[in-house]
Amino acid sequence: MAGEDRFVRRLLAELPPSPAGVRVGPGDDAAVVEVPAGLCAITTDMLVEDVDFLPGWPPEAVGRRAMAVNLSDLAAMGARPQHFLLSIAFPAARGEDYPLSVARGALSRAAPLSAALVGGDLSDAPITMVSITLWGRPEKAPTLRSGARPGDLLFLSGHPGRAAAGLRLARSRAEGRCCAPGLAEEAARELLAAYEDPEPRVALGLLIAGIATAAIDVSDGVGIDAGRIAEASGARAVIERARLPISPALEDFAGREGLDPVALLLSGGDDYELLFSVPPERAREIPREGPGGAPVRQIGRIEAGRGAALREDSAERDIGELGHDHLRAAEAR
Amino acid sequence: MAGEDRFVRRLLAELPPSPAGVRVGPGDDAAVVEVPAGLCAITTDMLVEDVDFLPGWPPEAVGRRAMAVNLSDLAAMGARPQHFLLSIAFPAARGEDYPLSVARGALSRAAPLSAALVGGDLSDAPITMVSITLWGRPEKAPTLRSGARPGDLLFLSGHPGRAAAGLRLARSRAEGRCCAPGLAEEAARELLAAYEDPEPRVALGLLIAGIATAAIDVSDGVGIDAGRIAEASGARAVIERARLPISPALEDFAGREGLDPVALLLSGGDDYELLFSVPPERAREIPREGPGGAPVRQIGRIEAGRGAALREDSAERDIGELGHDHLRAAEAR
Numbered sequence: 001m002a003g004e005d006r007f008v009r010r011l012l013a014e015l016p017p018s019p020a021g022v023r024v025g026p027g028d029d030a031a032v033v034e035v036p037a038g039l040c041a042i043t044t045d046m047l048v049e050d051v052d053f054l055p056g057w058p059p060e061a062v063g064r065r066a067m068a069v070n071l072s073d074l075a076a077m078g079a080r081p082q083h084f085l086l087s088i089a090f091p092a093a094r095g096e097d098y099p100l101s102v103a104r105g106a107l108s109r110a111a112p113l114s115a116a117l118v119g120g121d122l123s124d125a126p127i128t129m130v131s132i133t134l135w136g137r138p139e140k141a142p143t144l145r146s147g148a149r150p151g152d153l154l155f156l157s158g159h160p161g162r163a164a165a166g167l168r169l170a171r172s173r174a175e176g177r178c179c180a181p182g183l184a185e186e187a188a189r190e191l192l193a194a195y196e197d198p199e200p201r202v203a204l205g206l207l208i209a210g211i212a213t214a215a216i217d218v219s220d221g222v223g224i225d226a227g228r229i230a231e232a233s234g235a236r237a238v239i240e241r242a243r244l245p246i247s248p249a250l251e252d253f254a255g256r257e258g259l260d261p262v263a264l265l266l267s268g269g270d271d272y273e274l275l276f277s278v279p280p281e282r283a284r285e286i287p288r289e290g291p292g293g294a295p296v297r298q299i300g301r302i303e304a305g306r307g308a309a310l311r312e313d314s315a316e317r318d319i320g321e322l323g324h325d326h327l328r329a330a331e332a333r
Numbered sequence: 334m335a336g337e338d339r340f341v342r343r344l345l346a347e348l349p350p351s352p353a354g355v356r357v358g359p360g361d362d363a364a365v366v367e368v369p370a371g372l373c374a375i376t377t378d379m380l381v382e383d384v385d386f387l388p389g390w391p392p393e394a395v396g397r398r399a400m401a402v403n404l405s406d407l408a409a410m411g412a413r414p415q416h417f418l419l420s421i422a423f424p425a426a427r428g429e430d431y432p433l434s435v436a437r438g439a440l441s442r443a444a445p446l447s448a449a450l451v452g453g454d455l456s457d458a459p460i461t462m463v464s465i466t467l468w469g470r471p472e473k474a475p476t477l478r479s480g481a482r483p484g485d486l487l488f489l490s491g492h493p494g495r496a497a498a499g500l501r502l503a504r505s506r507a508e509g510r511c512c513a514p515g516l517a518e519e520a521a522r523e524l525l526a527a528y529e530d531p532e533p534r535v536a537l538g539l540l541i542a543g544i545a546t547a548a549i550d551v552s553d554g555v556g557i558d559a560g561r562i563a564e565a566s567g568a569r570a571v572i573e574r575a576r577l578p579i580s581p582a583l584e585d586f587a588g589r590e591g592l593d594p595v596a597l598l599l600s601g602g603d604d605y606e607l608l609f610s611v612p613p614e615r616a617r618e619i620p621r622e623g624p625g626g627a628p629v630r631q632i633g634r635i636e637a638g639r640g641a642a643l644r645e646d647s648a649e650r651d652i653g654e655l656g657h658d659h660l661r662a663a664e665a666r
Binding site: 001005023024028029030031032033034035036037039040041042043045046048050051073074076077079083087089118119120121123124126127129138142144145146215216217220224228231321323 | 334335366368370371372374377379381384460464477550565654656
């Protein structure tokens with residue numbers, strides 16, 4: 001039996017029973033699902049070893065994170081996840097248990113949301129890459145990036161910037177370097193977890209659907225992603241520095257590293273929080289604590305104009321270009 | 334503007350107008366499409382540099398082949414392609430035109446079938462990997478691997494084995510080695526084209542839907558893929574050696590290389606032809622020449638039993654394990 005067939009057989013033995021609507025799951029040339037009439041939201045995101053996660057990560061963590069970043073995209077659209085495909089390219093010398101562990105990690109994020117694995121692909125490769133395609137159903141009109149209007153208030157979930165700090169910590173630990181000397185282990189754990197195991201805001205995304213006029217998941221930094229909402233909406237996003245939710249752990253880390261925690265929040269990336277705009281008359285429908293305990297704060301507003309800016313003491317500076325750019329970062333290496 | 338946003342903008346400028354039903358195309362957190370009630374077939378396949386294509390391949394050819402292998406999976410299911418997502422990981426030093434050329438290649442296969450690009454992902458990586466997710470609608474009941482019944486006749490499209498010969502030719506040329514000395518250039522071109530630019534049998538797959546009891550696209554060799562139909566159907570696939578469609582170019586190549594053309598056909602892989610079973614009373618509905626000129630031949634039949642076998646002069650040998658195994662091949666390196 002070929003390696004891929006053997007893998008599918010082992011995987012099937014671990015999968016929960018297929019939910020109603022899945023006619024053909026893993027093992028045929030394609031999956032077949034039954035869909036009711038309506039809208040379907042589909043997203044895909046891949047993780048590349050040594051780009052999106054560090055070499056040596058346990059495969060469960062890779063799969064779990066790959067699933068989380070895809071769930072985050074559907075969260076921003078206000079869609080309920082349903083099915084996903086999982087593709088894993090990896091050095092075959094790592095053995096057949098490796099992709100099975102990646103799948104287990106992905107399922108650990110997907111199963112609580114009743115998202116079913118229906119297919120995928122395996123390939124040999126010199127490094128690991130995990131690509132997931134996830135689709136789901138918007139329960140109201142999907143929340144796009146383009147609906148923000150001047151006057152809307154801008155909200156942000158969680159504590160962005162922590163993931164960027166966590167990445168720096170993880171890299172330095174992997175290289176045996178010291179980073180943020182004296183940082184309490186509890187704070188370090190909080191920052192590392194934000195990077196390694198981000199919490200996708202699916203329930204919050206469903207809650208704000210139909211209320212928010214625009215939303216984006218903050219994958220590349222609050223600055224660049226605020227700029228994306230502004231650009232798509234033909235408006236200006238203005239964020240007030242004083243309102244930014246800086247976690248004490250991030251503040252502590254940044255102080256010890258001589259970094260500005262606001263810069264990490266604006267340009268760090270990998271946070272997978274939701275940034276969204278809400279008309280002022282509906283702002284009271286947004287809870288201060290979202291489902292699952294995510295804090296939600298109003299950090300600014302949408303104005304007429306273009307671009308994204310940070311306002312401090314009535315001065316404004318552009319932040320719409322601040323953020324993690326996978327491709328530019330690579331060019332500069 | 335971030336590299337990925339710039340890429341999306343350039344890509345959108347090249348895309349044909351979105352077909353009806355695509356509510357949100359590339360550029361938001363997820364694509365949104367309108368679906369009618371019914372079945373949806375979804376497949377995903379990735380190509381990895383130096384595993385599924387040779388380093389130095391032009392990006393258009395990589396994208397075109399990635400699309401073809403995904404189309405081939407839907408062909409086997411009897412589904413009409415509708416939408417796809419395209420993810421490209423590549424060394425950023427190759428520049429932003431590289432993924433745009435990959436996309437052009439994919440579109441060159443997708444557009445004639447009216448399959449629309451609705452989203453995807455870009456990432457930096459040390460090597461190129463292209464992952465496509467494609468979905469479509471079965472027009473009749475989807476053709477699975479599992480429906481073959483004893484008495485059914487087994488049909489095969491095209492001339493498998495040529496792709497495996499083409500890969501050998503391409504590798505030797507890339508390494509400056511001589512291969513199959515004296516082979517006519519026309520024959521070499523035929524074999525190379527079979528490997529580099531396989532023709533997905535979408536129209537044939539639609540034609541046999543509702544007639545064929547089982548189908549698979551021959552991606553890993555006729556032997557292993559016949560074994561997969563047999564295994565899924567709980568039956569035995571018996572192929573007659575004398576009926577195998579060996580192209581003169583493959584025969585010539587194999588002779589000059591001291592290889593058995595039948596071995597290349599059974600275990601070569603990468604052909605993307607259709608292997609399918611048909612009840613004898615419906616065999617006359619299968620044309621000898623499929624849509625697009627693909628020859629279709631009856632090569633054997635389904636019997637009671639297990640496994641896949643090649644019959645020659647009333648002797649049978651097992652072929653169900655013969656074929657390309659991405660993972661095993663890698664382990665043996």
